Amino acid sequence: MSNNRRSPFLIVAAIAVIIAITVAVIVWFKPSNNSVNASESLSTTDNNDTGNSSIDMTQPSNGAGMSSNQNNTEFATGLENLPRSLQGTDVDGEIIIDENKQLVVTEGLRRLFDYFLSALGEEEEAVIYARVESYIRSHTPEPAASQAVTIFDQYIAYLKAIADIEKKYGNLQLQATKSGSLDLNVVAQQKQEVAKLRQQHFAKETITAFFGTEDDYDDYSIEMVRINQDNQLSDSQKEAARQDYISRMPDNSTKANLAQQANLNELISRTEQMQAKGATAEELYNMRRELVGAPAAARLQQVDQEDANFDQRFNQYQVQKQRLLSQSADKAQTNKQAQTQINQLEQQLFNDTERKRLSGYAALQQQKTANAN
Template sequence: MKKKYLLATTLVVVLAIAVTSLILWLKPDNPSTLSAHDVPFTTQSHAQQTTSLQDPVAVKISSPTEAAEGLSASLQDTELDCALEATSAGQLVLNVNIRRCFEYFLTQIGEKPLTAIDQQVKQYISQNLPDSAATQATDLWQRYLKYREAEGKLQNSGANTDPDHLQRVLNQLIQLRQQYFNPAELNALFGDEITYNQYTIDRLSILDNKALSAAQKAQQLKQRFAQLPQDLQKNLQDMSKLQDLRALTQQIRQKNGSKAELQQMREQLVGHEAAERLDQLDQSRASWQNRVQDYLSQRQSILNSNQAAEDKQQAITALRERQFSNEAERQRAVTYEHFKDQGTNISELLQ
């Protein structure tokens, strides 16, 4: 069975990516050569809708499943991720598929010399696009190679998650891209990626703003999310709310904030009904934590007693059956026993 090759990471997974992935993309590790491991984070949905300005009617010329000659072993038995398109007037359609196509071939670096990949891409373009679109695509490919080489020379400053630093890095990368691509090309190849990463940086800035209360941060995060294009909002909505809730909840708890402050933040971010459900979940979690801690305390008293080992075990088993109402809870309790016996801080595990 053929494996589906996905070069571009989807937005939903990306967000699971968050700051570390952003930094790794912004700052390639290899400063001197193109590398398959330097493939940057890409987004798809909005940019894929961008077509040529010359003709709004796009006609697909090449198929993403047709074969390309001389692929490296790592790309054998994969679907060709190279859906180049031309308009009815024979002009190249500008969208993120072009970048995906280029990066698909570039993953062969390490197995093929760059000169061989260059010829391979040019041959594929000439065979799958009409002459005018092929000329445009070949020119874009040559500039893309120069851009990727220049991108690889950007200095890697490490995992610095400071929003101001990330903003400078993003601005530097955008300026670099502007040297090689016109505005239409820049938007088609990198538009959604830039939009998403700018949102990520703005989100970090809001979370780091010590002048704002948690509720104010929640309000600004919600407003910033609403500024995203609709397709990105659809892809990111659930995960973005979850991340913001976790981050702001952690901030409130670290400073021993009140329950009222926590409730106000949640209502700003997810609404009253959802905030009430989260409060009920907190109560349920707190009840479980108290039961586990009480059980472990009583178990420790049994272990410290002068009873015979067999009697201790029977007493612990009876305690566990009294303390927990079903087998699933008892199994979880046994897991906590093991962690506690190994010296793990159970309070941290129960958070």
């Protein structure tokens, strides 16, 4: 079983990077997995509409029994003797229950499972199973505890079954993309098989909670690839098609993130085009203000000024550095003297943080010059 089963379509995202930068960058806007110190307390939702209530889960539940399954009697809370990769970390995820102590399935429950499963390789599967079951039962009352353990059983079976699908379609995609394009028919077949597998292992509400957001991003990525591979569309038509797809998505956080990313992509593209044409600072500010608002435009303008200031000092540094190295080469002074003077020059022109950037920035400038030539 793989250490990371977060997305059955990671091959799609990986190949999409090659085809379109915009598809790859959306990874940065996927919902973050905020860590929860679940060894101290677990979150519950206070929602009047659903009847969920906030319950103090700070202490292990008195009604939580210890099962003998998978020899989990070696753990009291599941957090004893954590493997090295998990030591010093907060337990990620959540266990949500309603006012009747029924489990409310969320994506956070899947994150909780994956947190412990990430140690597979350091610990055997049976040990991880015992750890997760003990953790659930020591922090969750019944019947929610047993419900969560049942879903964990289903999740383990699902991960084992999906490995074959990923291997099968991963090999097919590698063969298809040797021509430089993604076979969307193969992607569609894979999605169908995965959907069928999920239905075999999970209830509908669990599928939605565990995989709904992930599927939204996968569908978006696939559609972006489809648009980029359509040679009959011009660049402007492709951009319009991307915007149209986002506008037709349901109003949720995924749509908001993708719309924000689309604005960012356009912002980067238009900034590069305007700078290449010698746009003024005012022109850049006005363009950015229309796309991302006045506060963000002002911050970007400040970044431009800081970058320009750094460039000026860097160019000054390079000129003086080369002069000192040339003098050393002519034996007017020793190499040691030259390096001492260069170090003094760096301290005069740059702060501690900027000095750490110098070598990388110099390499970047050399690469830009090489590309220009």
